[in-house]
Amino acid sequence: MRKDFDPVGIAPFAFYRLLTATVVPRPIAWVSSTSRTGVDNLAPHSFFTVASAAPPVLQFTSVGRKDTLRNVEATGQFVVNLAPEELFEKINDTGTDFPPEHSEFDAAGLTREPSLRVKPPRVAESPVAFECELHSTVGFGVSTVVFGRVVHIAVAEHVLDGDHPLIERLRPLARLGRDEWGTVGDVREISRIPFADWERR
Template sequence: MPSPTSRRVLDPASPDVDAYRWLTDLVVPRPIAWVSTLSAEGIGNLAPHSFFTVACARPAIVQFTSVGDKDTLRNVRATGEFVVNLVSRPLLEAANASSASYPHDVDEADELEIAVEPSECVAPPRVVASPASIECVLHSMIGLGDSTVVLGRVVRITVREDVLVEDRPAIALLEPLSRLGGSEWGLPPEPVRVRRPR
């Protein structure tokens, strides 16, 4: 047995502890929701959110968290719609660039020359180069301190045919990126197959 080592003990409620930094360094890897929205005036917004997961299977609901009152959150409040675009390895630089603070009246996709196209069921467009998109209508929002959890009911899923193998998305073709701590990103994972116990 290895000998025990000392541990750093942190109180996240302490003003001397940056809980956000510690949590984002430890809760890794985190999938990325590259969320496209439209403002009430029809101005596009495209921003990555790394607090993202599936919330419910039936009905299909996904969730992302907005830390602070960002354009994405204001747009979803105003219109009730958003699209989650998968960030694949070739989209790393574009997704990272879209995380900059742009004025509310600037469309990141236009500014960064990221091609978008109409979605199937909702007004916000999807990213053309993204291998998959999840179209959502707002289910509910939960305010938690400085953050808001956004739950979206999935109304359409689109997946590029070239990333499907035997009618399922192939991880090697999706090439999904993740967020790690600080300025680090996670590259596509190497899958390991382990049978679930019965």
């Protein structure tokens, strides 16, 4: 037996809670941006993925018109910082609804690191930073999908094996339902089978 849910028949927030509890785990875009007046904003966004490989484009969604979205629209630049497990509490702190004139960097005790290609700073404590220039936005009701072209990536050497970032060193967090967060847990490896080899398995 299954229970059916009609998005038209239940309250929007209830359907949102259902979506976020079942579309899991969701990687976190820890987005730093800078306002026109020079205030550095930092906030986690859990509707996040790669939109394109060539050209390299990342996307995240702002649910509502938050400081991040306003800053990105105003300046055309942002940084997506990886959200590592060791910074769990500080990442959660930066999700607080601080007024626009308050910087989450300062409130959470995080260190600004200058970016190479964009004005917003990186989070020095994060092992990976994607510097992005705004490509476009698409609105869906109360949500706005932000597409950013990656113009530079900075990766901490201690998480690399050659040029490959190791998942056991990155330790990225993920969002689940309610107030739940996920860690990497067990990692399984399996190679795809070329069609030419399918019958010889």
